[in-house]
Amino acid sequence: MTDSHHDAVRRENLQRAQANGAQSASPLALAHPFNGRWTRRHWAHASLFATIGALLAAIVPGFSTALEAAPNTQRTTLSLALPQLRLARADKDHWQSVSLKPGQTLSGVFDELGIPYSQLEKVMQHPKIKPALRKLRPGTELSFNLPSDGSVRAMRIEAAPGIGDEPVELEFDGDALRERAIPQEVTTRTVVLSGEVGKSLFASARKLGLGSSQLNQLTDEMFKYDIDFDSDLDEDDRFSVVVDQTWKNGQLASTGPVLAATFTMDGKLKSAFRHLRNGKPEYFTPDGRSLKRAFIRMPIPYARLSSGFGGRKHPVLGRFRMHKGVDYAAGTGTPIQAAGDARVELVGWKGGYGRTVILNHGGGRTTLYGHMSRFAGIKPGQRVSQGTVIGYVGSTGLATGPHLHYEFRVNGVHMNPLKMTLPPPQPLSGAALIAFKSETSRALDKIREVEDVVFQLDDGSRVASTRKPTGIRKKG
Template structure:
């Protein structure tokens, strides 16, 4: 079961259903009415028709009983005339048809072939006048919550979340706390707080995740977005950063094929030190920067083939070898952690497409899989106070919605102190 609870703001209190065991909650959402004239009472009666395959504009006019001479005026109007050629099934036409049987206005709703804004014509006797339709843009904070189900990706899509929001959940917020391949069960839950922008009653944009929780085995894991030093970052409720200085695996879900240490070289056939780790992936797979860095080198290096070297400061560098191509980066450029710097290939001394990844400290290669780096400094002082003030209502709102939607028949809460045992885990890969 999935639910989208529209929340005007974090501080607004939601109404709890009278039934404590209710499994659903719906909230009335008032959307703006197009064509409304402020301060004027009329007998406007708008009727909308969605064009079906084979349906024509003349057929719509005939169905609504609108005189042919009005259709002729519409067909010749300089703004509408070129648009009529682009009408297609699914286009929405709205007509203002007062009780006296006349036609007061016609509107082509925004959509493919029409544009981002409606086009409205006003009938006034023998005159036909184009009228500007007020554009009303509103931003609403919403809590979207649901069960993981058979696929987290599909469940998130059904709630209206896009790939960018899902990647924020899996790659930025809970990457180190949840194994999305094996930790989640179908009945585990997640809630997401986002800002949605509506234009004339139509959803046009969903912003980045402001806060989110996962309830896994009865344990509630939370993350909150907060601007630090002008950059967005995700934190735990007590102000600890969820970001790590370095990504251990620069290719998500890649397969480790060769570790750090001595081995027989697959091409040379001699025993020699392997001073990095290899991840197998198909040609063209994006390679990410392991951490914030300055590009130190982009080019070819003997057996490495196409290679990128990033300088992370404090004597730490990372090397990425055997790339098929680079991602438009250049020496001296600053790149953020997770930025795509190139693509998997098999250039240089390689038996097949893979990434050779090295981590160096003062020029000496070390095992990247055993590196332990201190996390970023937690929030303190006034910054921590501001963070807690901004996020307190978000967490309360998520918990409130979860308790309403997912309260169990026995009255137990979502994040119980003692988690109930589960029969087993079912993988939920990001792509579903």
């Protein structure tokens, strides 16, 4: 190949490179220049741009009118009720109870609960609480209202001996301390407590909810003339007691006196009903006959007959001699009651009787009470009523152990106290009898609910049915 031919090729390549550089540098250069003929790609691009343009033409005028407020448009504002939001109160009531422990003081309780000493000073100076604070005992219930914000809102002292029968609440209000009355829900219910005597009448009665007051009414006032509570009762004998119970805020607060009571012993019924005569409580049979006797059969409660009336070998002297009274064995210090209304004739030492009291009941009747450990503050000439405590069981004089020697004399002649029969008080009649029957009807209805018993009157009529019991029977 010749040199001239090479030069021609070089010039042609150089020209072609310059032309390509100029075409690449131009911003308007097209990769595929339009050559006057529409391709498929060109038609697709044109259709897309036309659709976008049509949409813009339809939407943009709507935006312009929406942004302009119509001159005649009326606007209405509605108030909508929104639901209440339950917000947790940081200061809501929060009661905390504390039972005083032995040796614990009120200041110790305040310190334990983190209550400021300034609040304790206010409590201790409160005129009603200050005296009660000296009588706080272990077991006394204290309650404090301690909200979560760390303050103390109120303090409550529950009812207790020395404080009162009602709880006391103190409300803290800044620097003031106010007493607030606590509403009490008080109800009274007439109930029948019924059960078997069991091994111990006392234990069975206590199990039913009777206190010593009600039990004493049974043994010392209602049936003391007719029942020897040491020897007459068997374990399967039944008893029922009608009482009024007072409830406060759902808790038993007190039990009233016995309104009526029955004992069923070996199929025989003994009953008593409480009624006021001349302003004093007295007990009667269903037909209004008084259960009171001129003399108490046993002048000492819960005692055992250890020696009867008649001839016997004297336990100290060792020889046969007449026993002119009856002996009741009981523990030293057991109270001895006057067998009937009387005037005190003797208070002092009387030979083998030891410390002795003699009562004069009028009509030539006297009673003697021997071997006492001490007297009950009575003096000769003093008037005493039936049931008055005149002394206490002992073993003074000729006695082998503590017991009461009891004698009954009529015009100086010794009589067997267990066999004496004296006329009873007058029965109720007329308006008094009507009032009694009206008053006791409630107790009768209550007994009918739990006991299948019949009250037989002197005239042969009955005042209680033998229908099947409908109430719930509480067993001892």
